[in-house]
Amino acid sequence: MQWVDVPIRVRYADTDRMGIVYHGFYPMYFETGRTEFMREKGCEYRTFEDMGFHLVVTALEAKYHSTATYDDLLIVRTAVSEVKSRGVTFEYNVFHDGTLVVEGRTRHVCMNGEKRAIRLPPPLLDFLRNVESP
Amino acid sequence: MQWVDVPIRVRYADTDRMGIVYHGFYPMYFETGRTEFMREKGCEYRTFEDMGFHLVVTALEAKYHSTATYDDLLIVRTAVSEVKSRGVTFEYNVFHDGTLVVEGRTRHVCMNGEKRAIRLPPPLLDFLRNVESP
Amino acid sequence: MQWVDVPIRVRYADTDRMGIVYHGFYPMYFETGRTEFMREKGCEYRTFEDMGFHLVVTALEAKYHSTATYDDLLIVRTAVSEVKSRGVTFEYNVFHDGTLVVEGRTRHVCMNGEKRAIRLPPPLLDFLRNVESP
Amino acid sequence: MQWVDVPIRVRYADTDRMGIVYHGFYPMYFETGRTEFMREKGCEYRTFEDMGFHLVVTALEAKYHSTATYDDLLIVRTAVSEVKSRGVTFEYNVFHDGTLVVEGRTRHVCMNGEKRAIRLPPPLLDFLRNVESP
Numbered sequence: 317m318q319w320v321d322v323p324i325r326v327r328y329a330d331t332d333r334m335g336i337v338y339h340g341f342y343p344m345y346f347e348t349g350r351t352e353f354m355r356e357k358g359c360e361y362r363t364f365e366d367m368g369f370h371l372v373v374t375a376l377e378a379k380y381h382s383t384a385t386y387d388d389l390l391i392v393r394t395a396v397s398e399v400k401s402r403g404v405t406f407e408y409n410v411f412h413d414g415t416l417v418v419e420g421r422t423r424h425v426c427m428n429g430e431k432r433a434i435r436l437p438p439p440l441l442d443f444l445r446n447v448e449s450p
Numbered sequence: 451m452q453w454v455d456v457p458i459r460v461r462y463a464d465t466d467r468m469g470i471v472y473h474g475f476y477p478m479y480f481e482t483g484r485t486e487f488m489r490e491k492g493c494e495y496r497t498f499e500d501m502g503f504h505l506v507v508t509a510l511e512a513k514y515h516s517t518a519t520y521d522d523l524l525i526v527r528t529a530v531s532e533v534k535s536r537g538v539t540f541e542y543n544v545f546h547d548g549t550l551v552v553e554g555r556t557r558h559v560c561m562n563g564e565k566r567a568i569r570l571p572p573p574l575l576d577f578l579r580n581v582e583s584p
Numbered sequence: 585m586q587w588v589d590v591p592i593r594v595r596y597a598d599t600d601r602m603g604i605v606y607h608g609f610y611p612m613y614f615e616t617g618r619t620e621f622m623r624e625k626g627c628e629y630r631t632f633e634d635m636g637f638h639l640v641v642t643a644l645e646a647k648y649h650s651t652a653t654y655d656d657l658l659i660v661r662t663a664v665s666e667v668k669s670r671g672v673t674f675e676y677n678v679f680h681d682g683t684l685v686v687e688g689r690t691r692h693v694c695m696n697g698e699k700r701a702i703r704l705p706p707p708l709l710d711f712l713r714n715v716e717s718p
Numbered sequence: 719m720q721w722v723d724v725p726i727r728v729r730y731a732d733t734d735r736m737g738i739v740y741h742g743f744y745p746m747y748f749e750t751g752r753t754e755f756m757r758e759k760g761c762e763y764r765t766f767e768d769m770g771f772h773l774v775v776t777a778l779e780a781k782y783h784s785t786a787t788y789d790d791l792l793i794v795r796t797a798v799s800e801v802k803s804r805g806v807t808f809e810y811n812v813f814h815d816g817t818l819v820v821e822g823r824t825r826h827v828c829m830n831g832e833k834r835a836i837r838l839p840p841p842l843l844d845f846l847r848n849v850e851s852p
Contacts, residue, residue: 328600338597340474347729370468461615472730
């Protein structure tokens with residue numbers, strides 16, 4: 317797999333009164349993983365949006381195996397697991413001290429400036445196929 | 451199904467630069483749906499926690515069918531779809547003007563004060579079986 | 585003072601590992617207070633934005649007197665305390681069970697579609713002067 | 719001044735439908751600045767909490783001079799501007815490409831495990847006086 321690892325430091329704001337990271341904040345960690353995966357592989361998502369396209373999330377899954385808390389230094393490990401002409405799937409594993417905390421997956425379709433779903437533009441499709449880890 | 455409907459007004463803070471609700475904020479809407487479902491059915495989740503128990507999220511799924519934006523008045527429709535001795539599944543449908551925006555599901559296990567997974571305490575198990583909509 | 589009161593139920597997501605509402609989430613409660621103040625007084629902020637204008641926050645202040653926790657039903661009391669041709673100040677008092685939890689204030693300028701600061705459009709200026717409580 | 723600089727990459731989740739960072743998320747950036755200031759200067763805030771103490775925010779101020787957007791690499795510059803026996807003030811300057819985006823300030827008091835305000839414990843007081851930049 318072509319994984320990219322990104323460190324994320326847990327903020328106080330992300331914890332809840334159980335003393336752990338609130339489950340609903342992991343999708344934001346996935347987003348950071350995705351953004352840094354694309355940058356590391358040579359395609360800044362911001363540039364892609366500047367051209368008038370969006371990768372819109374159509375599905376989200378997360379499985380919570382363990383917990384994290386304030387100031388933990390997590391590693392978000394991201395890969396592209398499936399690329400189709402009309403969409404892409406990213407996978408995430410969030411670790412703390414070598415322990416798997418959360419597994420996640422997001423599916424995306426491409427939209428143009430009018431918010432219509434379109435086929436992935438050829439340069440993005442090529443890029444994603446190159447970094448795909450089926 | 452024994453659904454409970456809860457209105458949620460979309461905040462500016464919840465939107466992103468696409469002009470829509472950021473996908474990662476829907477889990478917080480699900481939480482509101484869950485809390486109000488339990489209150490409406492006669493069991494405040496807060497009281498349950500005051501007794502030393504937690505319903506911890508072990509899995510989250512969401513499918514995004516449409517979008518919502520600032521000031522939209524959404525309806526979060528919540529039900530309990532599965533109850534087992536060791537866990538419970540909640541389901542959510544988020545609507546705007548009658549259109550399904552997001553479908554979601556969360557699975558939970560019960561933990562005690564020492565953060566150990568335990569069987570659902572009998573009163574909670576009975577409560578959940580009563581409101582279950584298989 | 586022409587106050588408008590809005591109830592807000594504290595979400596689990598808003599608490600932190602001290603067991604209280606994280607201080608950084610109150611500005612979102614202020615936003616809800618502001619939006620509902622304007623709606624109640626007859627001017628939906630959303631409509632104002634649809635005309636191409638924005639009330640951009642230029643300053644924020646909050647004083648924390650007490651704490652709130654999960655499931656607390658807070659009251660956000662909002663007023664317009666100062667109106668000038670180039671800006672407006674909103675004030676907020678957040679209560680729980682009659683106790684003042686947080687006081688806040690936001691200052692705003694008006695921006696047009698090109699994100700340039702402009703004088704408040706006359707209809708908005710009139711509206712705000714009408715609801716001002718100096 | 720004894721400033722500590724911390725980079726923060728703006729997440730998509732932090733933007734709003736104006737296309738900029740929502741004003742209410744800067745307090746979370748201040749938190750990161752504060753945490754990293756203390757770590758850099760040799761006192762992890764987490765350790766301080768592990769000893770049963772909390773630095774609770776009693777006041778927050780922010781002035782917004784410019785805007786930031788998705789993927790911007792911000793610098794949060796943090797200092798301790800005032801130390802008293804019963805509290806401490808942190809100051810923040812958030813920059814993007816050398817431009818000041820937001821100025822902030824938080825005041826804190828120390829609380830013990832029973833959530834009672836107490837004098838700053840001597841080791842923390844000494845630490846803060848050492849890094850104070852009046």
